Amino acid sequence: MPLPLIAVTAGEPAGVGPDLCVALSQQALPCRLSVLGDLEVLRSRAARLGIAVEFEAGDAVPAHRPGALHVRHIPAASRVTPGTLDSDNSAHVLALLDAALAGCMNGSYDAMVTAPVHKGVINDAGFAFTGHTEYLADHSGTGRVVMMLVGGGLRVALATTHLPLRDVADAITAPLLAEVIRILHADLQRKFGIAAPRIAVAGLNPHAGEAGHLGREEIDIIAPVLERLRHEGMDLVGPQPADTLFSRIRHEPCDAVLAMYHDQGLPVLKYASFGAGVNVTLGLPFIRTSVDHGTALDLAGSGRAEVGSLLAAIEMALEMASSER
Numbered sequence: 599m600p601l602p603l604i605a606v607t608a609g610e611p612a613g614v615g616p617d618l619c620v621a622l623s624q625q626a627l628p629c630r631l632s633v634l635g636d637l638e639v640l641r642s643r644a645a646r647l648g649i650a651v652e653f654e655a656g657d658a659v660p661a662h663r664p665g666a667l668h669v670r671h672i673p674a675a676s677r678v679t680p681g682t683l684d685s686d687n688s689a690h691v692l693a694l695l696d697a698a699l700a701g702c703m704n705g706s707y708d709a710m711v712t713a714p715v716h717k718g719v720i721n722d723a724g725f726a727f728t729g730h731t732e733y734l735a736d737h738s739g740t741g742r743v744v745m746m747l748v749g750g751g752l753r754v755a756l757a758t759t760h761l762p763l764r765d766v767a768d769a770i771t772a773p774l775l776a777e778v779i780r781i782l783h784a785d786l787q788r789k790f791g792i793a794a795p796r797i798a799v800a801g802l803n804p805h806a807g808e809a810g811h812l813g814r815e816e817i818d819i820i821a822p823v824l825e826r827l828r829h830e831g832m833d834l835v836g837p838q839p840a841d842t843l844f845s846r847i848r849h850e851p852c853d854a855v856l857a858m859y860h861d862q863g864l865p866v867l868k869y870a871s872f873g874a875g876v877n878v879t880l881g882l883p884f885i886r887t888s889v890d891h892g893t894a895l896d897l898a899g900s901g902r903a904e905v906g907s908l909l910a911a912i913e914m915a916l917e918m919a920s921s922e923r
């Protein structure tokens with residue numbers, strides 16, 4: 599059996615993505631690994647950071663070994679200055695995702711692991727883009743996917759992802775919640791090997807709506823969906839007030855928390871594990887994991903970017919790939 603082949607997209611070239619990819623050359627990893635990025639950007643970032651790397655190319659990707667890095671060269675359009683965004687390179691950033699996606703869909707890659715992109719500069723270039731999660735769902739023809747972050751002993755999934763806060767309440771509908779919980783439940787079983795997942799579900803409003811005095815979404819939407827899915831055999835707790843849910847699960851453990859929106863769930867997880875967390879997309883027809891942080895333009899080319907989250911993302915992708923083999 600050949601070693602699993604992981605595609606690592608280098609992400610925004612002006613951010614820390616290239617620094618982290620170059621740092622992978624210093625690691626022993628039990629896989630074949632190909633970085634999708636601009637070879638010259640990676641070469642010059644390695645030189646700037648004082649890391650000696652033997653760059654490899656070619657269709658056959660060898661076993662990863664310390665000191666070397668296989669690169670699938672996909673050229674940037676414009677010269678890259680670490681820390682300075684240039685919307686001329688946004689098409690290149692998307693081309694990295696397209697190449698990784700195509701390889702995952704046709705079985706050439708066992709998983710994709712993504713370094714961070716800058717959503718704003720991609721939009722500045724005229725592309726509608728809210729995140730990898732939504733982009734990969736759209737471009738793989740998958741209906742709904744679920745973002746889940748893992749770290750610090752927590753798994754936190756989101757009912758809605760990159761949405762302005764004023765749109766969140768309208769997006770929390772019974773069909774959406776039922777679909778998200780089914781995907782979360784199925785992938786906790788299939789990809790994380792949890793036979794009977796227990797999922798704690800947050801309310802949307804303060805105090806989970808305070809019996810309807812602070813909002814009715816819990817009564818009208820969330821609780822009925824949970825009740826229906828309990829009848830299908832799922833172990834669901836909630837809707838619980840989000841402010842106390844995370845302290846409650848310390849003594850009433852669950853396998854995952856479902857938060858209603860991005861900044862309800864992720865600050866807790868990032869506080870618990872920033873720099874070592876992993877973002878995983880559930881519901882895709884292939885494995886995709888990612889770092890828990892952004893482009894950190896302030897650190898690009900400085901040598902101060904931590905590689906821990908990218909390594910954790912690769913390790914998780916490898917675990918998931920090996921359980922699927």
Ligand SMILES: NC(=O)C1=CN([C@@H]2O[C@H](COP(=O)(O)OP(=O)(O)OC[C@H]3O[C@@H](n4cnc5c(N)ncnc54)[C@H](O)[C@@H]3O)[C@@H](O)[C@H]2O)C=CC1
Nearest residue numbers: 713714715716717718888891892893894896897902903904
């Ligand atoms: N997976 C992805 O593609 C993600 C992309 N982003 C995007 O990144 C851009 C910047 O987002 P921000 O909110 O500024 O978050 P950020 O994560 O880039 O930066 C927040 C703070 O964390 C530090 N930091 C980030 N990564 C680090 C690392 N590897 N080692 C040490 N310190 C690190 C930064 O220096 C900064 O102080 C935005 O466009 C955002 O959408 C944000 C999160 C994930």
Ligand SMILES: NCC(=O)COP(=O)(O)O
Nearest residue numbers: 729730731732864877888
């Ligand atoms: N906060 C998570 C994030 O912004 C990364 O999202 P995605 O690009 O993985 O969809």
